Amino acid sequence: MNISEDELEQRLRELFADERLDLPPPPEAGTTIVAGARRRRRRRQGVLAATGVAAAVVVVSGGLTMLRFHAEDGTAVMTADGSSISVKPPENLTAGRQPQTSVPGPTSTRDIEVSAPPASPPSKASRPSSAQPPSKLPPVLSGPLLDADGFGAVKLGMSETQVAAQGVTLTEAQAGASCTVYSVQGSGVPASASVVISKTVGLVVVTPDQAAHTAEGVGAGSTKEQVFATYPAAKDESGGVVAPITTGAAYHFRLDDSGVVQTSLASVNQDCAG
Incomplete structure (x- = not known):
C-alpha cells in the first residue's frame, strides 16, 4: 500500500499525540538526573587535572628534575639525577593547619645536611714574656x-x-x-x-x-x-x-x-x- 508523505506525516502526528504512549517520570527522576550531572562534571574536572599534571611532569622531566607532591602534608620532593631533596612549605601556608613554632625536620629519603659554620680561627697565642718567674x-x-x-x-x-x-x-x-x-x-x-x-x-x-x-x-x-x-x-x-x-x-x-x-x-x- 502506497502512502504519500503527507499522509505518513499525519499518521505519525496522531500516533505521537496518543495519550496511551505517555510514560510519567518517577518521583525521584529530577534528583537522579542532577546527581548524574554532578558526577559527570567531577569526572571531567578530574580528567582535565590529571591531563595538566601529566603535561607538567613531562615538561619538567625534560630538564632532569621532577617535583612530586605529597597531598597529605604538602611536602614537595624534588628528584634530580637519582637523588631527592624534600622541601616542605611553612606550616602556616598549608591549608587547614595552624602555624607551629617548632621547625619540622626533613622528610625526604635523604636528609639535607647542613654544614657546620667554619670554626673561628684560633686566637693568636700571646708572646711569652721574656721575664721569667723569680x-x-x-x-x-x-x-x-x-x-x-x-x-x-x-x-x-x-x-x-x-x-x-x-x-x-x-x-x-x-x-x-x-x-x-x-x-x-x-x-x-x-x-x-x-x-x-x-x-x-x-x-x-x-x-x-x-x-x-x-x-x-x-x-x-x-x-x-x-x-x-x-x-x-x-x-x-x-x-x-x-x-x-x-x-x-x-x-x-x-x-x-x-x-x-x-x-x-x-x-x-x-x-x-x-
Whole structure:
C-alpha cells in the first residue's frame, strides 16, 4: 500500500499525540538526573587535572628534575639525577593547619645536611714574656763562688794567722778599735777580696772585689724577687737584702736597678760594724 508523505506525516502526528504512549517520570527522576550531572562534571574536572599534571611532569622531566607532591602534608620532593631533596612549605601556608613554632625536620629519603659554620680561627697565642718567674730564673754562675762558710780556703772565724796560713796575703790594713779591715789575695782565695777580722771572734766579713755567686745560684744581676724566692727568710736592709743561711751567718746582697751588684758573707754574732 502506497502512502504519500503527507499522509505518513499525519499518521505519525496522531500516533505521537496518543495519550496511551505517555510514560510519567518517577518521583525521584529530577534528583537522579542532577546527581548524574554532578558526577559527570567531577569526572571531567578530574580528567582535565590529571591531563595538566601529566603535561607538567613531562615538561619538567625534560630538564632532569621532577617535583612530586605529597597531598597529605604538602611536602614537595624534588628528584634530580637519582637523588631527592624534600622541601616542605611553612606550616602556616598549608591549608587547614595552624602555624607551629617548632621547625619540622626533613622528610625526604635523604636528609639535607647542613654544614657546620667554619670554626673561628684560633686566637693568636700571646708572646711569652721574656721575664721569667723569680723562682724559675736560671741560676747565676758567673764570678767566684762565695760559700756559706767562707771564701775559698778562708773561713769565717779564722784569726789573722790562720788566714795568712792559707796562702793568702793580707795588705792595706785599716785597724779599728776591735777589728781590722784587710785586702786579701793569693792562692787561698778564688779572687781578691776585702775581709774584716775581729781580735776576739776572728774573720767576720768577706766581700769579694767582683760580684760573686752563691751556691744557690744568686749573683750578679739576680733580681730582688729572686733573692727572696731563693732565701725565704731574707729581709730588706739599707741598700739591699740580708738573707740568713745558717744560725751563725748571712748573705748581704747590695742591689741597684740592674739587680745584685755585690755579695758579702758575714757572721751574725760579731763586734765589728758592717
